[in-house]
Amino acid sequence: MSQEHIKELVDRYISLSFSVAKKGENLVKCQIGDDLTNDQHYTLRYIHQVSECTSTELAEVFEVKKSAITAIINRLWEKGLIQRTRDQKDRRVVYLTLTDKGNILFRKTENRIHKLVESLINKFEQEEIEKFLKTYEKLNQVLTESKDYKMEE
């Protein structure tokens, strides 16, 4: 592939990924309302998915430091959406779960987002979506493998 062609693909990809992420975030924020930020909703989403998890697990999944997780969890905890439970065997560990209030709020917002995406997804052929996600998954894999990429010179 020529240098010029690569540059064009890169430029297209960078612009797109930025634009799509931004627009997606904004649309999601409209559905979420003022109760939660996007990151907070995403955190609830993960905990809901796995039922129960720890700060360390969240930090690994979100690829941030543990103190960043503490801050987010504190805000969700202050809103009464999350419960902290100490492990009785290993008392260093704190398990995070959704409270009833957290569950209700998550389901409500998730339902709104689901309807939004449903209204968007109809504009695509099913096969187009499948292929897109397949390449996206491959990209994710490649990025994971390149985690420790360093420049030579």
Added chain:
Amino acid sequence: MSQEHIKELVDRYISLSFSVAKKGENLVKCQIGDDLTNDQHYTLRYIHQVSECTSTELAEVFEVKKSAITAIINRLWEKGLIQRTRDQKDRRVVYLTLTDKGNILFRKTENRIHKLVESLINKFEQEEIEKFLKTYEKLNQVLTESKDYKMEE
């Protein structure tokens, strides 16, 4: 499409977009180094692309409020990477351009990012990339049109 299938696609897409964005950001940050944040580099990138622009234009492109742009521009200006020039006809307008220092730094970091992406892009067939970007562009278009999506109930 069945409800269950939609939910699965949505879940896959949300997880992927989050993960890819995060990993991409981290890789880019490694190339940029400590001189710039990703947002700062992206701002330099846009100004470099269009040669000259205003705060209002940046706010529209990045879909944030103008005061957020002022903050970013201030930091770049303090580093001597950006120049502010008042329009002589309409003295409310301030044109933003890269300084020589800004140009040199941008080119250096952009070159490193370019080499990174080049090393990743080889893992894909050209046709796969084209199709992926095409769907991505369509998604971007659909999101743009849905900007004012509101729930019915």
Added chain:
DNA sequence: GTTAATAGTTAAACAGTTGAATTATTAAAT
């Protein structure tokens, strides 16, 4: 039984964001 490692928190500092108020300038109204 002392030393290491681990899980989580705290505090200071910073980037990015919003919203409301402000300044300076230009456009519109009548």
Added chain:
DNA sequence: ATTTAATAATTCAACTGTTTAACTATTAAC
């Protein structure tokens, strides 16, 4: 032509999310 509107940009206070470094509490290793 003078007042009123709108526009471009900035400032300030408040907030979220982030990192780094120091710290507490607990468990594992030797």
